[in-house]
Amino acid sequence: MLDFFTHPDVAPFSIAALVLLGLLLIELVTLLAGKPLSALIDHAVGHDGLHLDAGHVEAAGGTALDHAVDHGAVAKPEGQSQGVFGTALDWLNAGRVPLLVLIIALLAAFAGLGMVLQTLVSTAGFYVPGWLAMLLVVVPAFFCTRHLTRLVARVVPRDESYVQSGADFVGLVGEVTVGPVKSGVVARARIRDRYGNTHWPRVEPADPEQVFAAGASVLVIEVRAGGVLAVTAADSRLTEHRAS
Secondary structure (H helix, E strand, O other): HHHHHHHHOOOHHHHHHHHHHHHHHHHHHHOOOOOOOOHHHHHOOOOOOOOOOOHEEEEEEEEHHHHHHHHHOOOOOOOOOOOOHHHHHHHHHEEOOHHHHHHHHHHHHHHHHHHHHHHHHOOOOOOHHHHHHHHHHHHHHHHHHHHHHHHHHHHHHHHHHHOOHHHHHHHHHEEEOOEHHHHHOOOOOOOOOOOEEEEEEEEEEEEOOOOOOOOOOOEEEEHHHOOOOOEEOOOOHHHHHOOO
16 A cells, blocks of 8 residues: 555655645644634735625615724725636635635645546556646546535635625624734634624734733724724623623
8 A cells, every 4th residue: 555655656646645634734733823824824815804895885784884984994895816817716716715725625636536546547557657647637626626615615614704794793792712812913703693603703902902811702893904803892781682
């Protein structure tokens, strides 16, 4: 079995599988540390910010959205998926899932298809040359990635949610799950939207001097750059209302 995985014509797929395992391990470690790699990557490339156009704001209405508009939290779409590269990313469901999930799904499809191909032909006593095997599986791997990411998007929605915008959380009370919430730290809170769905968006204190420990109740007051929610201490009456 080891000889199969280390065979020169299978090596590209074995390497892809090892990179896949490495990314999963890093994601797990960084998640436990409170700074998930997937969130850091999305933040770096600007895929975690959600924007509403004026029509959406008018249709949604409500005090929370008015507050968001007053603070400049609602902006028009930035058109971050443009050109051939952007269209390809859209086709692969980038945005519906974190970019790291897309990369992991592509690696899994590429490695899996390649190993299946080489396993089948090895029964005849030979291997497909590595470069040819990669050419044969690369296109099917992209199609598999499209379907895998679509499945992931349905089963595990994004933290910031593509059903709810960041502005829709303004005025809601949440509980800090990954903390503490303080300036310069990536923290997360559990927030239940008006439809009963639970989200775990990134949060930071509205006042840089404030610090909220895990388990604290916080009130979302605005949306900042990158889709980060600014929070402050929730009034006890809001907390009681939320519990009821």
